[in-house]
Amino acid sequence: MPDLTFLPILLLAAFVHGAFGFGFPMVATPLLALFMDMRAAILLTLIPTVSINLASIFSERHWREALRIFWPIPTFTIVGSFVGTQVLLSVDPEPFRLLLALVLVAYLITDRFHRAERERRAPPWVLALLGLLLGLLAGVVNIFAPVLVIFALYTRMHPTLMVAAFNLSFVTSKTGQIIGFATNGAFDLATLKLSLLILPAVLTALWLGIRVRRRLHLDTYRRLLRYSLWAMAGLLVADWFWSSD
Numbered sequence: 001m002p003d004l005t006f007l008p009i010l011l012l013a014a015f016v017h018g019a020f021g022f023g024f025p026m027v028a029t030p031l032l033a034l035f036m037d038m039r040a041a042i043l044l045t046l047i048p049t050v051s052i053n054l055a056s057i058f059s060e061r062h063w064r065e066a067l068r069i070f071w072p073i074p075t076f077t078i079v080g081s082f083v084g085t086q087v088l089l090s091v092d093p094e095p096f097r098l099l100l101a102l103v104l105v106a107y108l109i110t111d112r113f114h115r116a117e118r119e120r121r122a123p124p125w126v127l128a129l130l131g132l133l134l135g136l137l138a139g140v141v142n143i144f145a146p147v148l149v150i151f152a153l154y155t156r157m158h159p160t161l162m163v164a165a166f167n168l169s170f171v172t173s174k175t176g177q178i179i180g181f182a183t184n185g186a187f188d189l190a191t192l193k194l195s196l197l198i199l200p201a202v203l204t205a206l207w208l209g210i211r212v213r214r215r216l217h218l219d220t221y222r223r224l225l226r227y228s229l230w231a232m233a234g235l236l237v238a239d240w241f242w243s244s245d
Helices: 007-020 025-035 038-058 063-070 072-090 096-110 124-141 144-155 158-182 188-198 199-215 220-243
Strands: none
Touching: 007 025, 007 038, 007 199, 025 038, 025 072, 025 096, 038 072, 038 096, 038 158, 038 188, 038 199, 063 072, 072 124, 072 158, 096 124, 096 144, 096 199, 096 220, 124 144, 124 158, 144 158, 188 199
């Protein structure tokens, strides 16, 4: 992918994250994966993702409460993302495009789920296993929001706690990825410098998305997001079949 042709993808993803409260890696990764390998896509989104989620955490008043209740999730996400990064760096990343498409489909299916009638509390060991799974998905395909959405809907997690837990887990998953890339000498300094260069534009798009979320009804945005994710999943599946011939 030459020059800054990928910038509109990152700006779109940041805007969506601001409008919906999550979604930057979920939108950016599959689109970038159409033009570059999965490793490069994950590395390019690393710094913007950490920055976006840190900004989201500190804008939430309930992040300390979320950390107190759901601490095993972000804690074990570090371990899972480190292991997932080792998998990503040691095998051919092309099949991960199909896995990424399946993850997107999983999210679209969970989007139609209804919440349970009563709040459910998961024991710490279940939260730890969930954190490991989330980390593995983050390390391999850079997306784990669908699984966390399923958990949030099943347990009837309070929306404010859900957003805080999302962003805490995103940050810790990136910590595991950074450790994984560093221990394997897989950092591309040119890519990291480029991601730092475009960071102000990405954060501006995030801010614009937040303003839209506060002013407009989101039903239209949710419907368009579902359509776009179905399209991305279809493109990734088609690309996987085409490249496997």
